[in-house]
Amino acid sequence: MIGQSYADGVQLLERERELELLRAAVRRVADGGQGAGFALTGDSGAGKSALVDSVCDAADGLRVLRGHCDPLHTPRPLGPFRDLGVPELDSIGQKDVLLSEVCEQVYAAVRAEPTVLVVEDLHWVDAASVDVLRFLARRVESMPVLLLMTYRDVEIAPRHPARSLLGDVAALDGLASLPLRPLSLDGVTSVVGGTGLDPERVLSVTGGNPFFVTEVAKEPDLPMPSSVRDAVLARTAHVTPADFEVLQLVAVAPDRLDDRVLPKLGVDLPTLRRLDETSLLGRTANGIVFRHELARQAIESTIPPGGGIRLHARVLDALEQVEPREPAVLTHHAVAARDATRAAAYAREAAADAIRAGAHGEAAAFFEIALEHLDSATAKERAELLLALSFQQYMTSRLREAIDNVRATFPLWQMVGDEAGLAEAHAMVAVYEYYNARRRQAEDHLDRASAIAAAAGSRLTFGHARASRAYLAYMRSDATLTLGCLDQVHDVTEQEPEQFLVLRGQVIDDAHALASGDDAARGRLFDHMEVARSHGYDELASTVFSNLANLDVEHARYRQAERVLEESLPFTVERDIPICRHWQTGVRSRLQFVKGHWNAALEDAATVLDADGMPLATLWPHLVSALIPLRRGDEVPESAVEDAWTLAEQLDEPLRRLAVLAALAELAWMADREEPRLADAVALVPVLGAAPGAGWAAGNLAVWLRRLGFELDASAHVAEPFQLLLDGRCAEAASWWHLAGDPFAEAMAWTDSPLTEDRVRGVTLLDKLGAVGTADRLRVVLRQEGLATVPQRPRLSTRANPGGLTNRQLDVARLVARGLSNNEIAGRLYISPKTADHHVSAILAKLGLPNRRAVVVQASDLGLD
Numbered sequence: 001m002i003g004q005s006y007a008d009g010v011q012l013l014e015r016e017r018e019l020e021l022l023r024a025a026v027r028r029v030a031d032g033g034q035g036a037g038f039a040l041t042g043d044s045g046a047g048k049s050a051l052v053d054s055v056c057d058a059a060d061g062l063r064v065l066r067g068h069c070d071p072l073h074t075p076r077p078l079g080p081f082r083d084l085g086v087p088e089l090d091s092i093g094q095k096d097v098l099l100s101e102v103c104e105q106v107y108a109a110v111r112a113e114p115t116v117l118v119v120e121d122l123h124w125v126d127a128a129s130v131d132v133l134r135f136l137a138r139r140v141e142s143m144p145v146l147l148l149m150t151y152r153d154v155e156i157a158p159r160h161p162a163r164s165l166l167g168d169v170a171a172l173d174g175l176a177s178l179p180l181r182p183l184s185l186d187g188v189t190s191v192v193g194g195t196g197l198d199p200e201r202v203l204s205v206t207g208g209n210p211f212f213v214t215e216v217a218k219e220p221d222l223p224m225p226s227s228v229r230d231a232v233l234a235r236t237a238h239v240t241p242a243d244f245e246v247l248q249l250v251a252v253a254p255d256r257l258d259d260r261v262l263p264k265l266g267v268d269l270p271t272l273r274r275l276d277e278t279s280l281l282g283r284t285a286n287g288i289v290f291r292h293e294l295a296r297q298a299i300e301s302t303i304p305p306g307g308g309i310r311l312h313a314r315v316l317d318a319l320e321q322v323e324p325r326e327p328a329v330l331t332h333h334a335v336a337a338r339d340a341t342r343a344a345a346y347a348r349e350a351a352a353d354a355i356r357a358g359a360h361g362e363a364a365a366f367f368e369i370a371l372e373h374l375d376s377a378t379a380k381e382r383a384e385l386l387l388a389l390s391f392q393q394y395m396t397s398r399l400r401e402a403i404d405n406v407r408a409t410f411p412l413w414q415m416v417g418d419e420a421g422l423a424e425a426h427a428m429v430a431v432y433e434y435y436n437a438r439r440r441q442a443e444d445h446l447d448r449a450s451a452i453a454a455a456a457g458s459r460l461t462f463g464h465a466r467a468s469r470a471y472l473a474y475m476r477s478d479a480t481l482t483l484g485c486l487d488q489v490h491d492v493t494e495q496e497p498e499q500f501l502v503l504r505g506q507v508i509d510d511a512h513a514l515a516s517g518d519d520a521a522r523g524r525l526f527d528h529m530e531v532a533r534s535h536g537y538d539e540l541a542s543t544v545f546s547n548l549a550n551l552d553v554e555h556a557r558y559r560q561a562e563r564v565l566e567e568s569l570p571f572t573v574e575r576d577i578p579i580c581r582h583w584q585t586g587v588r589s590r591l592q593f594v595k596g597h598w599n600a601a602l603e604d605a606a607t608v609l610d611a612d613g614m615p616l617a618t619l620w621p622h623l624v625s626a627l628i629p630l631r632r633g634d635e636v637p638e639s640a641v642e643d644a645w646t647l648a649e650q651l652d653e654p655l656r657r658l659a660v661l662a663a664l665a666e667l668a669w670m671a672d673r674e675e676p677r678l679a680d681a682v683a684l685v686p687v688l689g690a691a692p693g694a695g696w697a698a699g700n701l702a703v704w705l706r707r708l709g710f711e712l713d714a715s716a717h718v719a720e721p722f723q724l725l726l727d728g729r730c731a732e733a734a735s736w737w738h739l740a741g742d743p744f745a746e747a748m749a750w751t752d753s754p755l756t757e758d759r760v761r762g763v764t765l766l767d768k769l770g771a772v773g774t775a776d777r778l779r780v781v782l783r784q785e786g787l788a789t790v791p792q793r794p795r796l797s798t799r800a801n802p803g804g805l806t807n808r809q810l811d812v813a814r815l816v817a818r819g820l821s822n823n824e825i826a827g828r829l830y831i832s833p834k835t836a837d838h839h840v841s842a843i844l845a846k847l848g849l850p851n852r853r854a855v856v857v858q859a860s861d862l863g864l865d
Contacts, residue, residue, distance in 0.1 A: 012050055013187045013210065018178050022055045025146050029114050030062055034832040035140045037147035039122075039169045042180030044294050045211030045228065048150040051180070052118055055148065062146075063115045068284070069124035071254035071293070073335060074350070074366055076328040077128040077359035079255075080119045081106055085285055092357075099128060099358030100574030103135040110136065111143035121293075122151035127161040128359035131573060134165050139830035141174040153179075159612070161361065171808075173835040182208030195220035211294055232298035235278050243274055244302075245311075247281075251300040252311045252336065255329060256287030261318035312336035327353055328362075331369060343373040351388070358576040364392035383412035383421060387428060395539070397579045397613040399436045403429055419456035423449045427465040434472060435579065437615035437650050442472060463492030463501050467508060474512045477654045477691030482512050503531060504540060511547045515554075515693030522548065522560075542572055542580035549587045553594070554655065554696055556721070558741045559865070561591050582613035590620040592807075595863035596743040596769050598628045600807045619647045619656055623663050630670055631744070631766075633773025641667065645677075654688040658697035665704035670777055682710050689717035702726060707752070721745070725752055734762075741863050743769050751778055760791060767794050770804070804846045810864075812839040816852050817859035 012019065018040075025036045040048045056064045067080030076082065081102070082092050088109045092102055110117050119125075119133060133149070140147050149165075156162050169175045183191070188206070189199040191213050197220050205224060206212040215231030216224065225231040236244060246267055250257045257265075262272075272288075275281055280299070282291040290296035303311065316333040319325070327349035334343035351366035367389035374382055386405045393402035406429035413422035430445035446469045453462035470485035489505040507528050513521035525544055532541035545568030552561035565588050572581035589604035605621035626640035641663055648660040661681050668675040682705060689698025699722025702712050712726065721740070724733035734749035747769065750762030759782065766775035772793065782790045805813060815825045822836040829836070840852060847862065849855055859865040 012047060012054055013190060014183060015047060015051055015180065018051060018180065019054060021176075021178070022051070022146070022148070023058055026055060026059050026062065026116065029116070029144050029146050030059075032114075032144060034174065034834075035143050035145040035147070037137050037140045037169065037175040038149070039166065039175070039177045040148065040150045040180060041153045041177060043154065043182075043209060044152055045209040045292065046180040046182070047210045048180060049120065049292075050210075052120070052148055052150065055146075056116055056118065059116045059146075061114070063113055064118070065110065065115060066118040067120070068255070069119065069121040069126070069129065070328070071121065071124045072328060072332040074328060074331070074362055074369065075124055075126040075129075076326060076350075077126050077354045077357035077362050078102060078132065079126060079328075080129050081132060083285065084109075098574070099131060099576055102128075102357070103132050103574065106132050107136060107139065107143075110145050114144040116146045116148065118148045118150075120150045122149050122162045122165070123155035123160070125162050125165075126359055127361040128354075128357050128576065130161045130165050131358075131576060134168055134573075137165065137168050137175055138172060141832040141835060142826065142830040173831060173838065183210055183213060184208065188213055192217050192220070197224075211292055228294045229298040229301060232280070232295045233302070235280060236299075239275070239278065243271055246271055246275060247278075247299050248303050248307070249311055249315060250281065250288055250290065251296050251303070252308060252333075253287075253315055254296065256284050256289045257315070258287045258319065258322065260322045261315065262288075264318040264321055265314060309337050313339065316342065328366070331366065335369060335373070340373040340375045344370045344377075347373070348385075351392075355392070358574075360392045360395040360576050360578075364389055364396060364398070367392060379412040379415045380418060380421070383409040383416075383418075383425070386412075387425060390428065390432070394432050394435075395577060395579060397582055397611070399432050399579075399614055402432045403436065406432065419452050420458040420461055423453035423456060423458055423461045423465065425449075426452065427461060427468060430465075430468055435614040435616045437647055439472065439476075439651050439653075443469070446472070459492050459496050460498055460501065463489050463496075463498075464504075466492070467501065467504050470505075470508050470512075474508055474515065475653055477515070477694055479512070479516065479692050482508070486512075499535065500537060500540070503528060503535075503537065507532075507540065507544055507547075511544075511551070512692065514548075514551055517693070538571075538575040539577060539580070542568065542575065542577050542584075545571060546580055546583050546587070549584060549591075551693070553587055553591050554693065555719075556594075556696065556740045556742065558591060558595055558863075561587070565591065579614055582608060582611055583617040586617040586619075586621050589624050592810075593620075593624045593628065594742045594744070597805055597810055597863060598632070598770065599804050600810055602628055603807055615647065616651070619644050619651075619659070622647070623659065627663060627666065629773075630667065631771040631774045633776060636667075654691045654694045655697050658684075658688055658694065658701050662697070662701040662704050665701060665708060669704060669707050670773070672777075678705070678708070678710075681705060682712060686713055686717060695719040696722075699723065699726075703748075703752070721749075725749060728754075730758060741860075741865075743861075743863065744771060744774075747771070748774075756787060760787075760789065763791050767791065805843060809839055809843050809846070812836065813843045813847075813855065813862070814864050816840060816843065816855045817862070817864040819856055 022038060029035055040051060042048055065084045065086065067084050070076050070079045078092050081089055086109050089105060092105070136147060151162065169177055185199060185203055188203045188208060192199055192202055195217055197216065201224065202213060202216055205226065206216060212228045212231060215228065219234050222234055225234065236247065239247070249265060280290055280295050281288055283289065312333045316330065316337055316339070319330055319333065327346045330346040331343060331350050334346050347366045347370035351363045351370065354363035354366060367385060371385055371389065374385065386409045390402040390405040393405065406425050409425045410422065413425060426445045426449035430442040430449065433445060434442035446465050449465035450462055450469070453465060466485045466488040470482050470489065473481035473485060486505055486509050489501065493502045493505065507525065510521040510524045510528065514525065525548055529541050529544035532544065545564060549561050549564045549568060552564060565584060569581060569584050572584060585604050586608045589601050589608060592601035592604060601624050605624040608617055608621040609625065622640045622644040626636050629636045641660065644660045644663065648656045661678065664675050664677055668678065681701060685698050685702050689695055695717050696719040699718030702718050703722050703725050706712060706726065718726065721733050721736040724736065730749050730753035734746045737746035737749055743765065747762045747765035750758045750765065753759055763775045763778050776793065779790050811829060812825060815828060822833045822840065825836040826833045844851065847855065855864070
């Protein structure tokens with residue numbers, strides 16, 4: 001029989017290039033150089049684990065940490081990091097530790113000494129582990145660590161949790177993907193040489209899969225197996241029925257068969273010795289596993305119908321006798337054993353663990369398992385579980401499912417006569433409906449919630465319903481309703497001062513005040529955000545961030561908005577709040593758009609539009625996706641503005657309606673055509689502009705209407721820079737926009753001037769920005785007016801291109817603008833000095849600048865200050 005060492009050698013055949021790359025990375029880490037990360041991908045049996053084994057064996061003097069993702073129905077949150085055996089990480093999964101703290105703990109632990117960190121089987125990874133791995137991957141160059149990850153690409157669908165991590169591997173410096181190909185005919189020939197087997201036939205049967213080829217070569221005298229299963233089972237021909245049942249017990253515990261349960265299952269040392277002779281089993285630090293997943297699947301396939309239930313029940317009974325328990329593992333076995341009572345109970349425990357770990361996706365999955373197994377639950381228990389599930393789905397941007405699950409509770413609350421529960425359900429679904437861009441339905445649910453709660457005497461539920469109604473009114477710029485609802489919230493908290501409701505009312509009150517022009521409210525909102533964070537109200541804290549960033553961009557406080565988003569977006573990642581990350585990325589898309597960083601804006605817009613998040617967040621990404629190509633002179637996506645218009649109609653909010661009307665006006669101006677939807681826009685400007693905080697959006701629409709030749713009331717409620725333009729003070733308006741950091745608005749202000757030299761200056765600025773399409777439109781006008789000295793259209797090779805920077809390059813460019821060296825930039829961004837130098841070179845080339853000092857000098861003009 002061919003030994004295991006030979007089998008490992010076979011799986012390393014034709015892997016010389018990959019092995020040398022990894023060993024070179026090990027040497028760099030050992031010598032104190034920069035770290036690196038690799039994602040090894042290939043089919044099951046391609047030799048990923050053998051390659052990792054070889055690298056780890058050669059890592060002399062380096063610490064090796066190895067974790068595996070759980071092949072469970074729903075994996076344990078942070079499973080790969082809970083089994084590393086590092087004392088500093090013992091608290092993971094054992095107590096309430098925020099995901100941001102977990103990231104810092106793992107980062108500190110792995111960078112403490114030169115380390116090879118292996119995380120295998122990403123196709124089974126949980127969302128929380130993905131966030132930790134992304135945290136490490138983005139810092140891998142700054143620590144003495146070789147990060148190795150393995151996965152089967154065919155098992156990672158587009159919406160798989162690991163997709164974002166693999167996107168980082170493809171995009172970030174210091175990371176690379178290594179696909180492992182099947183063996184060639186030469187490789188198969190070298191394996192089966194001397195066995196009498198026909199290499200071509202073996203290649204045809206096995207597809208060149210190294211594991212399958214090895215299994216065939218181990219038993220050359222047997223008939224050629226038609227599958228891996230046949231090859232594996234041939235190894236068990238002489239195993240007794242009792243021992244074979246032990247193999248089946250190991251097979252139904254895909255994560256591992258815990259060492260502590262072996263005596264409870266009657267597995268003794270002689271049995272383990274006999275099974276070791278099959279070469280099928282190996283072990284982890286805490287239990288027995290199959291050496292290869294294909295072998296486990298082959299043995300599992302032999303379990304007769306009904307037999308799996310008994311085997312899982314035996315494992316479950318044994319696991320219940322050891323501490324500490326793993327609710328996720330217990331849930332897996334309880335479900336497979338068809339034990340509904342225990343499955344529901346353990347799934348709830350596992351969901352609670354997942355929530356503590358910040359793994360909202362896994363929490364939702366466990367709640368779904370609990371619901372599926374609530375055979376004898378009361379209607380109230382089912383309704384409560386549905387609400388708990390809906391909140392986790394909301395947090396992970398699964399709005400439609402969240403809405404459906406809350407709606408499913410309505411008849412259940414009515415069945416048990418629980419009016420307070422029914423009111424709470426209406427209040428919850430209202431929030432989800434609003435983020436789903438269904439304002440009318442949201443308002444109806446909130447009005448029902450308020451009425452039901454008031455009749456039932458449920459003050460706090462009434463207070464929360466009115467707080468949500470106040471928020472919707474604030475978003476609709478309805479000051480009277482906003483303040484009226486907040487008065488009702490205040491009345492409730494006077495009698496029942498629930499801290500969360502008190503804070504929520506203050507947040508909405510000050511957001512409304514800031515929108516209405518009370519600049520002091522901005523500081524109060526930051527105070528509220530800190531209070532929310534200190535009490536673990538992560539969603540409320542992120543809501544404060546979202547509103548601050550949105551209002552800062554709306555009111556042209558671009559530098560402040562940038563600082564807010566620099567803090568708020570990492571917060572949404574650390575606390576695993578995808579729905580808030582979705583919204584804030586949309587806000588950043590708009591910010592990059594107005595600052596002239598158009599590639600970065602389009603990058604963010606695509607992220608928002610491609611995600612299955614809340615429709616509410618997509619209005620500005622739709623507009624950005626249309627207006628940037630329009631201004632560049634490229635083809636405009638036909639549906640982008642229409643989709644934004646549909647959203648604005650659904651939401652019926654002044655700020656959104658005005659923004660879309662302004663986009664339609666710009667499109668009409670560029671095409672020199674009429675737009676029927678602008679017929680009533682002139683009358684809307686003073687009406688909508690009078691709403692709290694709407695003067696900026698109204699002003700933007702007003703100046704575009706003026707460019708189209710519409711006459712507007714000069715006394716319309718518009719913000720200062722737009723009023724300057726309407727008053728004909730174009731140079732002052734251009735200066736205002738220059739100081740604010742909106743290069744396109746600055747250029748257009750110059751082109752609105754009656755003075756020829758100002759208009760030429762505006763066209764030149766548009767060309768420099770990359771708005772060649774807009775500049776071409778103005779060139780036509782200037783020539784029609786008889787101007788002989790119209791600026792020529794710049795050649796592509798001579799254009800400066802501040803809009804061409806990606807988000808990552810913008811991060812580096814801002815630090816260059818502050819005078820930081822490459823080493824300092826590397827330290828700030830957790831990259832190597834070499835990578836920082838690479839980014840700086842690319843930035844200078846895109847900006848058309850000779851050196852980094854020029855970036856410092858022109859930082860304000862480039863929107864980098």
